[in-house]
Amino acid sequence: MSMTVNGAAVSLPDDPRVSLLDLLREYLHLPGTKKGCNQGACGACTVLVDGERILSCLALAVQFEGRSVTTIEGLGAPGSLHPLQQAFIEHDGFQCGYCTPGQICSAIGMAQEIRRGVPSHVTADLCTETISLSHDELRERMSGNLCRCGAHNGIVDAITEVFAEEDILAEAAE
């Protein structure tokens, strides 16, 4: 029984009680993914599974057999930062940094959802083909990631800059 974490095959724990979060942090020594509340309420433990954002604290590692997990360590490294990591630095998108890995993984998952046309609570027209990354859409879609330091303005600016550059709308239209 195995899964992939940041491209490498890893075996699943023998004890099914191990959460995906504890597998990452305690067994694989990838401490980038953070444990905030351990009950689904903060988003610090957000990772990508086959490109979709999920909470690693609310799931058992064994549920992810055969799946591909990406953590913040898999997105960038010192010297080769992911564009979002760079933008978070430039826009003061953090203070303590505890929520940051979750914010960044979440933002990547969010971009995928927007490209796919997934509606949100603030999407006025449910049947729209394209969703624009307005300020309201971004705040609603990122509301599952809390920031105790209140770095939200920087977080919003950083995400907006990166996905405006990537031209998320053009991709959605393709």
Place this chain on the structure above:
Amino acid sequence: MTPFTYSRAADTAEAVRRGTIPQARYLGGGTNLVDLMREEIERPDTLVDVTGLSHEIEELPGGGLRIGAGVRNTAVAEHRSVRSRYPALSRAIVSGASAQIRNMATVGGNLLQRTRCAYFYDEAGQCNKRSPGKGCDALEGFNRNHAILGASPACVAVHPSDMCVALVALDASVHLRGSAGVRHIPLTELHRLPGDQPHVETVLDPGELITAIELPPQPFAARSTYRKVRDRSSYAFALVSVAAALQIEDGHIRDVRIALGGVAHRPWRASRAEEVLRGGPVGAIAFAAAADAELADARPLSDNGFKIELARRTIIAVLGNLAGETA
């Protein structure tokens, strides 16, 4: 967490065979069950992962939809037919939890998620749902989020799901499979009121598996919506919510569906309000009369009297919006 064995079911027959032993539980996304196991409120010794089963959304002949129990909440909300034909359902789902949780949560798990009553989670508290017969600390405690309809002295908790409220308004039904065979029941009959057995939350037999939900064809559901009122504008459970669909013809209400969330131990179909409205005039006076009829039996607890007026206003506002749209 108490130890347990984990396995994935290859098909529904196998799932039911393994799920029918006494301390077994089905596992969907795990977003509620794993949390409750960590708190040792749930202590299964066997987990049967059913996320690999029934994960399709099928168009039914005649215009309905059949949604497999393993379909993720996001996949339901984004489905084209749901968005255009049952918008209240998309709206209800995207108003709940967070995007990450909706990506994990399944339809079956959402239906059977358990209450968020703080005393149910608190091992130091007395809770009839957790330990039958021990009493209910919410009755005289913090009950701001609790029920105003259908509660009992044994339990005043509410069902937390948004999705279920829309489904109940849309006349959804549930497909079940147990060791005695398959059955198909209206969703309004799945969840129980607490009575003197609040720990028995549904009419499911032990080990009975939810395989799918079914939405009947309902042309006027294309004009349906969901409004959720909560303490913050995102990522919070409902204080009160309203799902409704309205059909107006020649200035009269031809047909209507209304359901309420955050007010009772089950998603609350507002049949009395519907009766008052059906065949009658459109307008604020009629909407207020309907809300009053539905809430005539509402009983406040020490901290949640505001919910009665909030529910009343939300019903009137939602019907007003729908009437404006259809006018």
